Amino acid sequence: xxxxxxxxxxxxxxxxxxxxxxxxxxxxxxxxxxxxxxxxxxxxxxxxxxxxxxxxxxxxxxxxxxxxxxxxxxxxxxxxxxxxxxxxxxxxxxxxxxxxxxxxxxxxxxxxxxxxxxxxxxxxxxxxxxxxxxxxxxxxxxxxxxxxxxxxxxxxxxxxxxxxxxxxxxxxxxxxxxxxxxxxxxxxxxxxxxxxxxxxxxxxxxxxxxxxxxxxxxxxxxxxxxxxxxxxxxxxxxxxxxxxxxxxxxxxxxxxxxxxxxxxxxxxxxxxxxxxxxxxxxxxxxxxx
Amino acid sequence: xxxxxxxxxxxxxxxxxxxxxxxxxxxxxxxxxxxxxxxxxxxxxxxxxxxxxxxxxxxxxxxxxxxxxxxxxxxxxxxxxxxxxxxxxxxxxxxxxxxxxxxxxxxxxxxxxxxxxxxxxxxxxxxxxxxxxxxxxxxxxxxxxxxxxxxxxxxxxxxxxxxxxxxxxxxxxxxxxxxxxxxxxxxxxxxxxxxxxxx
Numbered sequence: 001x002x003x004x005x006x007x008x009x010x011x012x013x014x015x016x017x018x019x020x021x022x023x024x025x026x027x028x029x030x031x032x033x034x035x036x037x038x039x040x041x042x043x044x045x046x047x048x049x050x051x052x053x054x055x056x057x058x059x060x061x062x063x064x065x066x067x068x069x070x071x072x073x074x075x076x077x078x079x080x081x082x083x084x085x086x087x088x089x090x091x092x093x094x095x096x097x098x099x100x101x102x103x104x105x106x107x108x109x110x111x112x113x114x115x116x117x118x119x120x121x122x123x124x125x126x127x128x129x130x131x132x133x134x135x136x137x138x139x140x141x142x143x144x145x146x147x148x149x150x151x152x153x154x155x156x157x158x159x160x161x162x163x164x165x166x167x168x169x170x171x172x173x174x175x176x177x178x179x180x181x182x183x184x185x186x187x188x189x190x191x192x193x194x195x196x197x198x199x200x201x202x203x204x205x206x207x208x209x210x211x212x213x214x215x216x217x218x219x220x221x222x223x224x225x226x227x228x229x230x231x232x233x234x235x236x237x238x239x240x241x242x243x244x245x246x247x248x249x250x251x252x253x254x255x256x257x258x259x260x261x262x263x264x265x266x267x268x269x270x271x272x273x274x275x276x277x278x279x280x281x282x283x284x285x286x287x288x289x
Numbered sequence: 290x291x292x293x294x295x296x297x298x299x300x301x302x303x304x305x306x307x308x309x310x311x312x313x314x315x316x317x318x319x320x321x322x323x324x325x326x327x328x329x330x331x332x333x334x335x336x337x338x339x340x341x342x343x344x345x346x347x348x349x350x351x352x353x354x355x356x357x358x359x360x361x362x363x364x365x366x367x368x369x370x371x372x373x374x375x376x377x378x379x380x381x382x383x384x385x386x387x388x389x390x391x392x393x394x395x396x397x398x399x400x401x402x403x404x405x406x407x408x409x410x411x412x413x414x415x416x417x418x419x420x421x422x423x424x425x426x427x428x429x430x431x432x433x434x435x436x437x438x439x440x441x442x443x444x445x446x447x448x449x450x451x452x453x454x455x456x457x458x459x460x461x462x463x464x465x466x467x468x469x470x471x472x473x474x475x476x477x478x479x480x481x482x483x484x485x486x487x488x
Contacts, residue, residue, distance in 0.1 A: 009455060018427050073401065075374065078374065078427065079373070079374030079375070079425075079427050079428055080427075082374070082375070082376045082401060083376045083401075084401075136376070136377075141378075141379055142339050142343070142382070145335070145336040145339055145340070146339070146340060146343070148336065149336065149340060187379075191334075191335075192334065192335045192336070192379060193334060193335070193336055194333070194334030194335075194336065194337065197334070197336060
């Protein structure tokens with residue numbers, strides 16, 4: 001294993017919905033988080049506030065978990081939806097959770113909002129959460145960490161199940177018009193798990209999952225990775241960077257849009273870092289081995 | 290040592306007629322302090338510390354009932370929680386574990402804690418300090434609100450305020466009038482001791 005770098009999340013970028021973004025939109029909260037039309041309005045407002053090249057959906061990391069039975073506090077105009085209480089107390093229970101029904105509930109509204117925005121000519125980034133992030137809504141993280149150490153085979157099964165659901169969400173996102181499908185799982189980052197466990201997770205789940213996700217990339221869809229995931233892949237020698245020259249220096253998000261069709265997976269920077277400029281006009285593709 | 294083994298060892302230790310207090314201080318707390326040191330040296334990570342703390346608490350459950358009655362009034366009390374709007378509680382849990390290991394009586398309000406709850410609990414429990422954390426920029430403003438509420442309740446002079454979390458910095462602590470900021474759980478213990486003049 002090579003040296004594994006840590007990507008530090010920065011906080012001078014888009015932090016999502018806030019009172020400043022929602023002011024003057026004449027929306028009521030938390031109702032606005034629940035419906036396709038208001039989601040689309042919010043997403044466009046956030047794009048304009050951030051001066052970004054794309055619209056983002058959803059506004060939280062609870063959509064997948066809610067669709068699997070998680071209990072959500074929908075929040076208000078200041079802070080968005082978040083986990084309310086855990087529905088599982090043992091990792092074994094996670095295997096019994098239902099499959100996601102993409103034709104109903106908030107996850108369906110998210111997909112419909114994506115379709116609406118695409119129809120209005122927007123580029124849409126669908127933010128998809130990895131298993132640790134989804135699990136954070138369903139079960140106290142301490143049970144997950146303990147099971148990773150003491151019941152690795154069980155956790156492989158849990159990851160396989162969640163990976164299947166997450167992949168289906170990515171497929172649906174593509175079907176509903178998302179240009180960029182962003183995969184992030186900061187709750188399973190190096191700073192939390194440590195290098196040995198990150199390597200275990202990459203071996204047991206992330207690499208194979210992303211090989212599958214990579215098949216979704218085509219001339220109109222690109223996969224984006226949180227740099228924490230990128231560095232985990234690079235550090236375990238499961239991926240390398242390949243450089244692509246852009247037409248000019250530009251923001252990272254613009255670079256991803258320009259390179260869609262030529263690059264399958266990008267992940268050198270956090271897509272939420274909307275001000276990040278590729279000053280040397282180079283986008284780095286994450287090439288899985 | 291795994292938590293089941295620790296519980297068994299603690300029982301054997303008691304059955305051998307040894308002092309519960311010594312077992313806690315020289316066994317469990319010493320072990321946890323070593324885990325803290327390894328965490329500081331980046332040999333251990335969050336998951337390791339959580340497993341160690343489970344083992345410590347399993348041992349404490351066995352040994353604690355055999356301690357002489359000591360009122361919590363004798364202990365320095367802290368109230369800890371993740372501010373309203375945020376559910377990221379891993380860092381908060383670590384800080385709580387480290388502070389408890391260091392001998393503080395910690396009242397854990399959990400995550401997504403209504404801001405008034407910090408003040409109400411500090412008042413009810415006659416707390417010496419309040420610890421708040423968040424990983425989100427959208428919720429960090431809540432910390433300032435709590436400091437304002439402590440002032441309104443006339444508690445600010447007797448309650449120290451410590452803050453931490455991803456977007457938090459010393460600069461932010463200074464800006465909102467918190468007494469201190471710590472970057473990690475080990476530093477939080479040092480900060481609490483410094484603020485409360487504990488050797």
